[in-house]
Amino acid sequence: MKQRINNLRPWIFWLIYVGVIVVCVIIDQLTKHFIEIAVANAEGHRIRILGDWLTLVWTTNDGATGGIFSGMKGRNILFFVMTVVGLPVFGYMLYRSRTRSVWGQVAFSFIIGGTLGNAIDRLFLAKDGFFTGAVRDFVRVENFFGIFNMADSFLVVGVILALLAIVFFDPDSLLAMLLAERKKAKDGVQTSPSDEITREDAADGAQPNEPISIQPQDEAEQQDENDKSNG
DSSP states (O other), X not given: OOXXXXXXXXXXXXXXXXXXXXXXXXXXXXXXXXXXXHHHHSGGGOEEEETTTEEEEEEEESSSGGGTTTTOTTHHHHHHHHHHHHHHXXXXXXXXXXXXXXXXXXXXXXXXHHHHHHHHHHHHTOSSSTTXXXXXXXXXXXXXXXXXXXXXXXXXXXXXXXXXXXXXXXXXXXXXXXXXXXXXXXXXXXXXXXXXXXHHHHHTTOOTXXXXXXXXXXXXXXXXXXXXXXX
16 A cells, blocks of 8 residues: 655645756756856866866767767757657656655656756757757766766766665555565464464363364264253
8 A cells, every 4th residue: 555655735746846857957057057167267177176086177968978879860869859758757757756755756856857957958059950969068087987967967866866766765665565565474474264263262262272172973962862861
């Protein structure tokens, strides 16, 4: 049985999480804008955050995170279809999470916000056709597979939170179902039909697990006749 986690009215729920999505998009777009200016004016066009391990640089990426699909013909159509199909799906998953854990609610808000952040770059920075704009990236981690931005970060964190919700934290999570099955099996062993018969016998004054003697029909009739003759 599903537990109701969120008792918010639908309009309050949407107000909160649409706000989260908008904040994600604003953070993504503002960081792209200001870090482009900061890196352009920095020495060596690089800003060190944690030495050479974490730095801010500036680049554009016409592919997905880490440069996947970069240079591929028709990638703009692929990204457009993924966006158009993905956003309604993520929106439904966000609505579905309304009766589940907050983990999933934040997760799908982050995923939608990250998807919109990169979609804005592809749409409004397009130069060679519809949805061909290159995404602006600026975060570089040493030995990491690519340079990324805040929208990518929201996407990755959102996916991780969604997996945690599905596996651990939702009332119908995989862990919850496993524990429920174990409890059901345990209760079935502790409350077997033979135990129920023993409890009924005890309620009638018999001792628990007292064997019930059943006489053959002939012996029972003979006993009745003896009782009558003695009476």
